[in-house]
Amino acid sequence: MRRTIPITFVTIIILSFTQCQKEEKVIVPVNVPAGKGHDLLSEYHFFEGDIKSLTANEVSGVLPYDLNVALFSDYASKLRFIYVPEGSTIRYDTAEILDMPVGTVLIKHFYFFNSENNQNNIETRLLIKRENDWQPEIYEWNETQTDAKRTVIGGTQKITANIKGQNRTLNYLVPNQNQCKNCHNFDGKLIPIGPRIHNLNKDYTYTEGRRNQLEKWQSSGFLSTANVSTAPSWPKIDDMVNSLNSRARAYLAVNCASCHSRHGSAANSGLYLEYNNRDSLQLGFWKGPVAAGNGSGNLNYVIHPGKAEQSILLFRMISDKVEERMPEIGRELPHEEGIALIREWIDSQK
Amino acid sequence: MLNLSCNKDDTTEAPKIINIAAGSTAASQAQTAFIEVDSNFTIVFGEGKFLFTNTLSMDGKNKxxxxxxxxxxxxxxxxxxxxxxxGVLISKSNSIRFEDITILDSKGDALKARDCNKISFVNVGTVWSGTPKQANGAYGLYPVLCSEVYIDKCYAYGASDAGIYVGQSDKIIVKSSIAEGNVAGIEIENSTNADVFDNEAFDNTGGILVFDLPGLTKYGNSTRVYNNNIHDNNRISFAPKGNIVANVPVGTGCMILSTKNVEIFNNKLVENTFAGVLVVNYLIFNSKPNDAKYDPFPSGIYIHDNANTLIGSVNRVDQPDLIKDVLTILFLYGLKQPHILIDGLLSSPNSICIKETSSTFINLNAGDTSFKSITTNSTAQTCTKTPLPEVKFIPF
Structure with missing residues (x-):
């Protein structure tokens, strides 16, 4: 749709002069600075109308999206958006994380519902694709929720949130720029984690209706043409149509393998949980802990086949202690649904 | 005599220093400095206590x-x-020196450097306060996947795994440091070309360990352990079970696990009541390493010219189960704890050479599970090997 609208150098174009005042459509192009990020999130114009509504500025190249399997972050709700510059296209690739054109911005927004059940926006993270690398930027929302301000060092916020009907207090960590890279690490370079075809291949409810995301990206000119009807897809963790093994492996791939791969920050552990890995020792079967400290939980094996309760992998998912829990950052509360899945999976192993 | 070249000083650049003083905003200032610092700068912490609630991290820096x-x-x-x-994490950086600082009571590891080239720790302390306990973090000084690692005049206390631990790294010098009150004092694991000398390791469960484990990014080779004072390493282990270090017998001076080419010489090995030097095969702990490329048989081990003293008696109660069994066997054979003990799981008898002026010796010959082949005869290990070369690099 946006490809039919010419972008001009004028920052604000007012269309439909002839129409009634109330239907005036204001088109504001996305504005991504060349160097460090804007001071305020609003300056990018990723969203239209009241920024708090987080409505994608679709006519200027921003689309909301979702993933089949998401990283768990203390039951934070997340909204994801992608901005692809006019005239640029992502090459369809099912082997790797999608290679995005220069100027692409991935936007991930984190919020909770507070004890009065109002949406409490916490932070919005950006990954901006530059010529040779990805630049992370983090924006913390102000108390009045009118905008979010750039932060380099993040920080810990004590927040109370309504999580599955219960008020819970937690130490929420807004990461610093180094911590972004701790997870988004591939051989020392910062890369995205989520956007791969397997994880994007799902339906999304757009303003015009429900549609497959890959089809939408193609019709919007975001994604190169390919037959998406045969595209691979990762199963949602509660989608019982799919095998227990594929659901568990997709969950581990998304929640663990960004660090636990030979290219990630936990390369030294020898525990590699990528979706396609078939090496049983690397997957943790009968594998002793490495550099785990108290993370071993006094247990001998990362995965003790058939015995989830004897497996370090499950122990570290359950623990809420700083020195024991996994992932190391971004989680304090246990993910009950993920734990149930992995428990069932380990118990089913022989 | 004075001011002969005063004009030249006019062009001197201002010293590139970022100062951080103790106070309520110090943690934020420090983290900002760690992210924004440019090459050739020094970040200077003042005197006092600096309180942190999050890891202090640096990534992708140079000099x-x-x-x-x-x-x-x-x-x-x-x-x-x-x-x-x-506590502190330095990743993917080159030429970083950390000095004259102590890191106290981190929840996990104290000072980790990952994927770094030329990483130096000089006069750095890593301490967990109070009586050493299992809840303490695993590693004190912890370079991993690094090269040109230089550790000098450091102090490590209370680590529930190893006080000074170098893993999966190449070109390593650990010298003139003190490790006390840890499970392992100093440990070199799956690393190549390490020199460990002039250190004092005491009151740990095991003093200095050279280990090789399966399933990691590289295998170990070439470590020299010399001129160290390794004494009284008889602390009851407080390692969380499951970790390989929990297998270390209480009272171990120096332990070699499966590594290739390790030279242990000119050390003082005093009152390590299980054994001054212990050489074992990983298979004794785990019969299925599940790593086809891993060779669990230690070889190229050369133990010579150490000064051994052992009068005290071994702790028989607080040992890992396997070690209790070993002690029972030694007791049944009426054998005293030796200066050098090997499990005898070797691919060739002279995989280990011993040349000591006076040392006692036991070979468990554990391949014979009836333990009838246990021997104090070290003739099969009486040989010499070519000394390993010095590890040379210019530290940052």
Missing amino acids: VIIKGAGRDKTILDFSGQTSGGE
Whole structure:
């Protein structure tokens, strides 16, 4: 749709002069600075109308999206958006994380519902694709929720949130720029984690209706043409149509393998949980802990086949202690649904 | 005689220093400096205690010095930490020196350097306060996947795994440091070309360990352990079970596990009541390493010219189960704890050479599970090997 609208150098174009005042459509192009990020999130114009509504500025190249399997972050709700510059296209690739054109911005927004059940926006993270690398930027929302301000060092916020009907207090960590890279690490370079075809291949409810995301990206000119009807897809963790093994492996791939791969920050552990890995020792079967400290939980094996309760992998998912829990950052509360899945999976192993 | 060249000084650049003073905003200032610092700068911490609630991290930097006012004067205190797997983390950086600072009570590891080239720790302390206990973090000084690692005049106390631990790294010098009150004092694991000398390791469960484990990014080779004072390493282990270090017998001076080419010489090995030097095969702990490329048989081990003293009696109660069994066997054969003990699981008898002026010896010959082949005869290991070369590099 946006490809039919010419972008001009004028920052604000007012269309439909002839129409009634109330239907005036204001088109504001996305504005991504060349160097460090804007001071305020609003300056990018990723969203239209009241920024708090987080409505994608679709006519200027921003689309909301979702993933089949998401990283768990203390039951934070997340909204994801992608901005692809006019005239640029992502090459369809099912082997790797999608290679995005220069100027692409991935936007991930984190919020909770507070004890009065109002949406409490916490932070919005950006990954901006530059010529040779990805630049992370983090924006913390102000108390009045009118905008979010750039932060380099993040920080810990004590927040109370309504999580599955219960008020819970937690130490929420807004990461610093180094911590972004701790997870988004591939051989020392910062890369995205989520956007791969397997994880994007799902339906999304757009303003015009429900549609497959890959089809939408193609019709919007975001994604190169390919037959998406045969595209691979990762199963949602509660989608019982799919095998227990594929659901568990997709969950581990998304929640663990960004660090636990030979290219990630936990390369030294020898525990590699990528979706396609078939090496049983690397997957943790009968594998002793490495550099785990108290993370071993006094247990001998990362995965003790058939015995989830004897497996370090499950122990570290359950623990809420700083020195024991996994992932190391971004989680304090246990993910009950993920734990149930992995428990069932380990118990089913022989 | 004075001011002969005063004009030249006009062009001197201002010293590139970022100062951080103790105070309520110090943690934010420090983290900002760690992210924004440019090459050739020194980040200077003043005297006092600096409180952190999150990992203090640096990534992708080149030529930076982080300096305190002294090991006893500048304390980075992580006792209130609510997130992060380590106190300080330095990743993917080149030429970084950390000096004159102590890191206190981190929840996980104290000072980790990952994927770094030329990483130096000089006069750095890593301490968990109080009586050493299992809840303490695993590693004190913890370079991993690094090269040109230089550790000098450091102090490590209370680690529930290893006080000074170098893993999966190449070109390593650990010298003139003190490790006490840890499970392992100093440990070199799956690393190549390491020199460990002039250190004092005491009151640990095991003094100095050279280990090789399966399933990691590289295998170990070529470590020299010499001129160290390794004494009284009889502390009851407080390692969380499951970790390989929990297998270390209480009372171990120096332990070699499966590594290739290790030379242990000119050390003082005093009152390590299980054994001064212990050489074992990984298979004795785990019969299925599940790593086809891993060779669990130690070889190229050369133990010579150490000064051994052992009068005290071994702790029989607080040992790992396997070691209790070993002690029972030694007791049944009426054998006293030796200076050098090997499990005898070797691919060739002279995989280990011993040339000591006076030392006692036991070979468990554990391949014979009836333990009838146990022997104090070291003739099969009486040989010499070509000394390993010195590890040479210019530290940052």
